[in-house]
């Protein structure tokens with residue numbers, strides 16, 4: 001049951017501090033959504049958890065173990081996967097080659113089983129095995145990026161705007177898949193989303209970041225219904241409202 005907890009995290013890029021005293025909990029086997037205005041530090045929070053920023057102080061606790069300061073490959077070994085917003089597949093390699101790269105280090109049978117497993121989740125990719133990833137549609141590319149992450153059987157997946165730039169119908173397909181990862185694969189999900197309403201509808205737990213600080217943490221439905229926060233920061237207001 002992977003549980004992630006940030007405690008008083010101050011972090012940034014070199015000397016440029018972006019996150020200020022950030023604390024929140026990512027409950028196991030739930031979808032936690034990070035929302036907030038542009039530039040509020042959502043992506044930086046994911047990068048910080050995955051060891052891609054400088055942490056000045058504070059703790060990142062994975063099942064109670066402080067992983068702050070560990071390099072990304074060590075964090076990955078602990079069962080954490082990070083799906084960045086862009087450059088998340090090898091564009092010049094085929095779908096098959098991308099999946100096969102992801103099985104590096106597994107024995108051949110295991111590798112085949114894992115690829116088969118992810119293809120069951122993404123039948124669309126099976127039809128595209130020989131196609132270069134760079135020529136896939138946006139939705140297919142996102143599916144491939146998720147498939148690559150899944151091959152390692154992570155316990156926790158960090159998604160950075162997985163539905164960005166996708167047609168609404170495809171975006172919902174991706175969110176449905178993320179919900180299945182929680183329900184069928186028992187994976188803990190931390191999700192950054194631009195489309196706050198949709199993401200909060202799928203999510204269980206929510207964190208609102210404003211200016212690199214946590215402005216709210218609680219139930220996703222609670223934030224959706226919050227009279228002031230939803231309107232001020234998420235643009236969630238009906239036209240007649």
Ligand SMILES: Nc1ncnc2c1ncn2[C@@H]1O[C@H](COP(=O)(O)OP(=O)(O)OP(=O)(O)O)[C@@H](O)[C@H]1O
Pocket residue numbers: 013016018036037038039040041042043044045
């Ligand atoms: N590699 C970097 N080096 C220096 N500053 C960076 C770097 N990446 C991001 N920043 C800065 O950190 C701040 C927070 O960016 P971040 O991408 O975390 O915000 P965000 O909430 O994800 O925004 P958006 O919704 O626009 O993607 C911004 O001011 C951004 O310019």
